[in-house]
Amino acid sequence: MKDLSIIGSEEWCVFKEMGIPAIKARVDSGARTSSIQATNAKVFTKGVQEWVKFEVNPLQDNRSFNMLCEARLVDRRTVKSSSGIAEERLVIKTPVTMGNVTFDIELTLANRDTMEFRMLLGREALNDRYMVNPAETYYLGDISDEEITMKYAPYVKEKSGLRIALLASNPNLYSNKRIMEAAEARGHEIVFLNVEHSYMKLDANSPEIRYRGGNILKAYDAIIPRIKPAVTFYGCALIRQFDTLGVYCQNSAEAITQSRDKLFASQLFSRNDIHIPITGFAKSPMDTKDxxxxxxxxxxxIKLLESTQGKGVVLAETNKAAESVINAFKSVQTNILVQEFIKEANGQDIRCFVVDGKVVASIQRQAEKGEFRANIHQGGKASIIKITPEEKKLALKASKVLNLAVAGVDIIRSNKGPLLLEVNSSPGLEGIENATGKDIANIMIMAIERKLKFRN
Known part of the structure; x- marks a missing residue:
């Protein structure tokens, strides 16, 4: 037997061609092929050969640091994981340096996020080269944490701002464009994520959110949810998944769900002594008259339970008309609320924009002639207004009851005092910014900075 070098159960490897200055490997003679942690692998052609691009997290316990690597693809193999599950893996061939020796090695690309080591050194790499002393580590030389920091320093981008994602459906809406502009103006990196292009992996060891094309969404500091009513259920599921991954969500899934269910929200308001117009709810047509x-x-x-922006809200001017509309909704199994009409409001209401427990702006909205709802999306006019202490208290209490960090609180003035109409968890910015001249989008971004203790 020729002389073989001795290595320990753990050793450092260097991949100069892939640009990896050092990666810690677990030596495992029970595994045939070596493997390296890799995600987002994409095969491409270079000349007449197949190559593969992939991301590596080379540092232990650091999933936020990625390196983009590429190498020649030499095979596709079915490999059994340590849990006994067979999967097809891409195989690359590249030079590796261990100590003072460099040789070619085959590596399977595997998701090792849940493993202690980012690389596994199998027996094909050991044959005719090394003997393993499992009682020792780093025979070929250890690397200290300080040396690792220095080796990776050239690859680490200096973080000048937060990494934020805007989770919505339409990047061209005024509100969404303003939020992205405000985040960029404050030096943050912000990306638009379409709710319906995102999907999730539910797993106790490695939960994930992916985007169309298979890209893994990670390393976000904060999510700004702007979920349209049609995708409330799915959007809130995504928000919960981001929360599982440790990402701060400006409005929680629970808060958004509560605000969208107008019956449940009304019950919460009543329970917390928040005055609303008299509201009724019934299932059977037999109870319509009462x-x-x-x-x-x-x-x-008459309101749909999940109406927003004035849609799904009907004024019934006579008892007969009211009875017909209510029974028509019930006949198609649609849940509605019936609410008293505040005549003295004269088609006016107040929108208070609340951010982190403060009313940052208020406007009065006047309905278009012939309309009963003062909604800007339906032609209403907005003007700046100074709200009363009682109205301010009502707006803050309503947003607090629903646990919303950002909320549009709609109030109506009545002979009984201010009444709460509803609370919107994705309030529009256009009307209130234009009427007040305030940069609401900037205020929202500053609130995230405070929450994450980021000093700009």
Whole structure:
């Protein structure tokens, strides 16, 4: 037997061609092929050969540091993992340096995020080269934490701001464009994520969120959710997944879900002594007449439980019209609320924009002639207004009850005092920014900075 070098159960490897200055490997003679941690692998052609690009997290316990590598693809193999599950893996061939010796090695690309070591050195790399002393480590030389920091220093980008994702559906909406502009102006990196292009992996060891094309979404500091009503269920599932991954979400999934369910929100308001217009809810058409009487008769408002921006809200001017509309909704199994009409408001309401427990701006909205709802999306006019202490207290209490960090709180003035109409968890910015001249988007980004203790 020729003389073989001795190595320990753990050794450092260098991959100069892939640009990896040092990666710690677990020596495992029970495994045939060596493997390296890799994600987002994409095969491409260089000349007449197949190559593969992939991301490596070379540092232990640091999933936020990625290196983009590429190498020649030499094979595709079915490999059994340590848990006995067979999967097809891409195989690359590249030079590795261990101590003072450099030789070619085959590596399978594997997701080793849940493993202690980012690389495994198998027996094909050991044959005719090394003997293993499992009782020792780093026979070929150890590398201290300080040396590792120095080796990777040229590859580490200096972080000048937060990494933020705007989770929404339409990047061209005024509100979404303003939020992205404000984040960039404050030196942060912000990306737009379409709710419906995102999907998730539910796993106790390595939960993930991926984007169309297979890209793994990670290393975000904060998520700004702007979920449209049609995707509330799915959008909130994504927000919970981001929360599982340790990402701060400006509005939580629970808060958004509560605000979108107008019946549940109304029950929470009543329980917390927040005054709203008299509201009724019933299932059977047999109770329609008494339901109308209960809210003081027509004219009255009929709302879909998940309406927003004035959509799904109907004014019934007579008891007969109210009865017809209510029964029509019930016949198609649609849940609605019936609410008293505040005539003295004259088509006006107040929108208070709340950020982190402060009313940062307020406007009065006047309905277009012939309309009963003062919604800007339906032609309403906005003007700046100074709210009363009672109205301010109402807005703050309503957003706190729903646990919303960002909220649009709608209030109506009545003969009984201010009444809460509803709370919007994705309030629009256009009307209130134009009317008040305030940079609401900037205020939202500053709130994230405070929450994450980021000093700009």
């Amino acid at each position: 339901l109308i009487r209960m809210v003081n008769g027509a004219p009255l408002i």
